[in-house]
Amino acid sequence: xxxxxxxxxxxxxxxxxxxxxxxxxxxxxxxxxxxxxxxxxxxxxxxxxxxxxxxxxxxxxxxxxxxxxxxxxxxxxxxxxxxxxxxxxxxxxxxxxxxxxxxxxxxxxxxxxxxxxxxxxxxxxxxxxxxxxxxxxxxxxxxxxxxxxxxxxxxxxxxxxxxxxxxxxxxxxxxxxxxxxxxxxxxxxxxxxxxxxxx
Amino acid sequence: xxxxxxxxxxxxxxxxxxxxxxxxxxxxxxxxxxxxxxxxxxxxxxxxxxxxxxxxxxxxxxxxxxxxxxxxxxxxxxxxxxxxxxxxxxxxxxxxxxxxxxxxxxxxxxxxxxxxxxxxxxxxxxxxxxxxxxxxxxxxxxxxxxxxxxxxxxxxxxxxxxxxxxxxxxxxxxxxxxxxxxxxxxxxxxxxxxxxxxxxxxxxxxxxxxxxxxxxxxxxxxxxxxxxxxxxxxxxxxxxxxxxxxxxxxxxxxxxxxxxxxxxxxxxxxxxxxxxxxxxxxxxxxxxxxxxxxxxxxxxxxxxxxxxxxxxx
Numbered sequence: 223x224x225x226x227x228x229x230x231x232x233x234x235x236x237x238x239x240x241x242x243x244x245x246x247x248x249x250x251x252x253x254x255x256x257x258x259x260x261x262x263x264x265x266x267x268x269x270x271x272x273x274x275x276x277x278x279x280x281x282x283x284x285x286x287x288x289x290x291x292x293x294x295x296x297x298x299x300x301x302x303x304x305x306x307x308x309x310x311x312x313x314x315x316x317x318x319x320x321x322x323x324x325x326x327x328x329x330x331x332x333x334x335x336x337x338x339x340x341x342x343x344x345x346x347x348x349x350x351x352x353x354x355x356x357x358x359x360x361x362x363x364x365x366x367x368x369x370x371x372x373x374x375x376x377x378x379x380x381x382x383x384x385x386x387x388x389x390x391x392x393x394x395x396x397x398x399x400x401x402x403x404x405x406x407x408x409x410x411x412x413x414x415x416x417x418x419x420x421x
Numbered sequence: 422x423x424x425x426x427x428x429x430x431x432x433x434x435x436x437x438x439x440x441x442x443x444x445x446x447x448x449x450x451x452x453x454x455x456x457x458x459x460x461x462x463x464x465x466x467x468x469x470x471x472x473x474x475x476x477x478x479x480x481x482x483x484x485x486x487x488x489x490x491x492x493x494x495x496x497x498x499x500x501x502x503x504x505x506x507x508x509x510x511x512x513x514x515x516x517x518x519x520x521x522x523x524x525x526x527x528x529x530x531x532x533x534x535x536x537x538x539x540x541x542x543x544x545x546x547x548x549x550x551x552x553x554x555x556x557x558x559x560x561x562x563x564x565x566x567x568x569x570x571x572x573x574x575x576x577x578x579x580x581x582x583x584x585x586x587x588x589x590x591x592x593x594x595x596x597x598x599x600x601x602x603x604x605x606x607x608x609x610x611x612x613x614x615x616x617x618x619x620x621x622x623x624x625x626x627x628x629x630x631x632x633x634x635x636x637x638x639x640x641x642x643x644x645x646x647x648x649x650x651x652x653x654x655x656x657x658x659x660x661x662x663x664x665x666x667x668x669x670x671x672x673x674x675x676x677x678x679x680x681x682x683x684x685x686x687x688x689x690x691x692x693x694x695x696x697x698x699x700x701x702x703x704x705x706x707x708x709x710x711x712x713x714x715x716x717x718x719x720x721x722x723x724x725x726x727x728x729x730x731x732x733x734x
Binding site: 223226229230233236237240241244247248251252256257258259287288289291292295296297298299300301302303304305306307308309310313334335336337338339340341342343344345346349361362365366369387389391392395396 | 606
């Protein structure tokens, strides 16, 4: 009986985590106004996070937090289950321009070889498009540019243009409307300078 | 009350579901590996032609927790032994493939399942930005498989080595865990979809189907059948929302399970998400199919399994 109680205790803990993560994600979707539930958007600036630890032993709290986060990743339950929900996300696209010293410009796309990798690349572009961190976006775009640059060894600068595909709805498509490309970000990188600049 | 809960969780169970989970996840991991064979270095961020640096994913992982498994650990160990990073990363592919084959055939079941879970987790976490839903679901399936009472009666461990299978109550518990987890997955997926306006008028289904790289079906064909889109879209929401309720009703269980399986087959075929479809089908079959799709054989299989050597004694 003691063994069964231990199993059930673990189960309660494990499932409480799954439910808490899912509810947190659901709450944040509602708060961002992405659902049909009306939610007043606050005009006040968000309060700064409490940075002073209230506990006696912050190191122990940190170890516990790291262990819990590692457990979530190990069990594959670190994320919520909202596949294509509440709405299908926008479709992002990245195009590279490679500029040569003689004035030529070549265009390219990030290249992968398999269909499975194409899905993963799409997932990466979604993450680039959705991140709130401009710094992270710039780093990811720079890495993608560097990977594609290997196919253009003579180019001395590159420009990565990140945009969003606006897809027509069925009625628009029936009227002949096609997809539209909306510019979001562009970054220029140079071989000579390690630093990049944003346009 | 507590006794009833304990009885419900620890109801004696056959190990058919465990065989389905072991074989299904073995096939899943192998297919995933072979699908990424030519893009392996891009995915795991090796030195040769990486799409993204593994260092970035692992640095961000470290911000969350330094205890999350990652390929960097293998690379570090390899460097201590004088093995180069590209070779270590390539060896990881072969190592994971070999472990998956062992798990698939059921040889050294527990160790191979734990090994597949660990290496798969390292790959997925180091792949970071290139991972998506299928990886987390596979990790979850492997996590439960590793903790479940292996070996099952169809494994080579049992058939060749006469390793005894364990008590049916523990089998019952882990199957309940898998069943309840699936219920939560569909409940929250259905609930989140139900809160999006586009799932009630079919627009989201349309957008999902014409969105690259999922646009396998020609939009012109979809427009021709556009009046079906809202019906199919609402059906998806209801199937997912109703799953945690109706999968437990004996009269509706078969209908709901077949409905969900057909939904995943359709997603796989229409959107090219074969691996995502496969892992969901495997998890569903393991969780509910032994009671539903081959109910007759389940009763016979409930008899305790005794290794040949013991039965002779």
